[in-house]
Amino acid sequence: MIICLIRHGQTNWNSQRKIQGRTDNLLNDAGRAEAEKVAEYLKKNDPRWDQVFSSPLKRALETGRIIAGRLGLPDPIVHPGLTERQFGVFEGTVINENTFPSIMQEQVPGLESKADLQARVLKTLSEIAKSHPADKILITTHSHFIKGLLSTLIPDFNFGTLLKNTAINYFEIQDQTITLLSWNIVPE
Numbered sequence: 001m002i003i004c005l006i007r008h009g010q011t012n013w014n015s016q017r018k019i020q021g022r023t024d025n026l027l028n029d030a031g032r033a034e035a036e037k038v039a040e041y042l043k044k045n046d047p048r049w050d051q052v053f054s055s056p057l058k059r060a061l062e063t064g065r066i067i068a069g070r071l072g073l074p075d076p077i078v079h080p081g082l083t084e085r086q087f088g089v090f091e092g093t094v095i096n097e098n099t100f101p102s103i104m105q106e107q108v109p110g111l112e113s114k115a116d117l118q119a120r121v122l123k124t125l126s127e128i129a130k131s132h133p134a135d136k137i138l139i140t141t142h143s144h145f146i147k148g149l150l151s152t153l154i155p156d157f158n159f160g161t162l163l164k165n166t167a168i169n170y171f172e173i174q175d176q177t178i179t180l181l182s183w184n185i186v187p188e
Contacts, residue, residue, distance in 0.1 A: 001129055001132065001133055001134060001135060001136065001137065001172070001173045001174070002136045002137070002170065002171070002172055002173075002181075003125065003128070003129075003136075003137045003138075003139060003170075003171050003172075003173060004046075004049075004136075004137070004138050004139065004168060004169065004170050004171075005139045005141055005145070005146045005149065005168075005169045005171070006038060006063065006067070006138060006139065006140050006141070006166060006167070006168055006169070007140075007141065007142060007143055007146060007163050007164070007165055007166060007167045007169075008027070008031070008035075008055075008057075008059040008060040008062075008063040008140055008141070008142060008165065008166070009027045009030070009031025009032060009033075009034040009035040009059065009062075009063045009066075009165050009166050010027065010028055010030045010031035010034055010165045011025040011026065011027055011028055011031055011059050012025065012028050013025050013092075014031070014165060015028065015030070016094070017094050017095050017096075018092060018093065018094055018095070019087050019090050019091055019092065019093055019094075019095055019099065020059075020084065020087075020091065021084055021085060021086055021087035021088075021090070021091040022057065022083060022084055022086055022087075022091065023091050023092060024057050024058050024059075025057075025058065025059055026058050026059060026062065027058075027059050027062050027063065031059065031062075031063070031165060032062070032066065034063075034165050034166040035062070035063040035066035035067060035166060036066060036070070037166065037187050038063075038067060038166040038168065038187050039066055039067040039069075039070035039071065040070065040187075041168075041187035042067065042070075042071060042138075042168075043070055043071060047071060048136065049071055049073060049136050049137070049138050050073075050132065050135035050136050050137060051073065051074075051077060051132060051135055051137050051138070052064045052067060052068040052071075052073055052074075052075075052076040052077070052137075052138045052139070052140065053076055053077045053078075053079050053082060053128060053137060053138070053139045053140075054076035054077070054078055054079070054082060054139070054140045054141070055078070055079070055082040055083045055084065055140065055141045055142060055145070056078045056079075056080055056082075056083060057083055057084060057142070060082070060140045060141055060142060061076060061078065061140070063140045063166070064076035064138070064140035067138060067140065068138075071138075073138075076140065079124060079127075079128065081120055081121075081123065081124030081127065082124055082139060082140075082141045082142075082145060083141075083142070083145070084141075084142035084143070084144055084145060085111075085112045085117050085142070085144035085145065085148070086110060086111065086112040087103070087108065087110070087111055087112075088108045088109050088110020088111040088112075089108060089109050089110055090102070090103065090108050090111070100160065103159075104159060104160070114148070114151070114159075117144060117145075117148040118148045118149075118151060118152050120148070121145060121148040121149045121152070122149075122152065122178075125149070125173065125178065126176060129173045129176070143163045144159070146163055146167075146169055146183075147159050147161070147163065149169075149171070149178070150169075150180070150183060152178075153178065153179075153180045154180070161184075163184055164184070164186045166186065166187070167183075167184045167185060167186050168182075168184075168185040168186070168187070169182070169183040169184065169185070170182045170183070170185075
């Protein structure tokens with residue numbers, strides 16, 4: 001099975017460099033345009049998909065709906081396991097040289113640990129793979145959800161790596177083994 005994880009389009013908090021976590025923000029106009037652009041990219045370059053799944057958060061769900069609509073697919077199936085990492089007391093604060101190291105060192109009250117995030121990511125993708133074993137699945141989700149998977153597959157992966165809004169990331173799941181095919185593709 002092939003899965004493609006797509007980070008949601010831009011929100012106002014993204015443009016302000018604020019940590020969103022599970023705060024349920026909407027896409028802004030730039031984010032909607034990004035979702036349209038990635039949908040057109042997929043329609044031109046990789047149009048055959050069986051289903052779209054999405055995080056329940058509005059920014060990912062709207063991204064998924066735009067893509068599904070352009071590809072002629074039904075509305076996304078919402079899966080709560082696809083939600084963004086919990087950033088605890090840092091949600092709503094600006095990411096900077098003070099907040100970033102605290103997140104990386106897991107010194108933030110209420111922060112979902114890297115190990116817990118990775119376990120949730122693998123459990124969620126396993127559930128989707130078991131229910132759709134032969135399908136090709138698009139998933140609209142969040143930066144740290146995708147980084148949670150990348151960090152399990154790339155031993156020296158750095159969580160500070162920027163995943164741009166609507167970046168495309170391809171993986172193959174075969175016999176419960178996940179293989180990275182390509183990542184951080186941004187349609188131009």
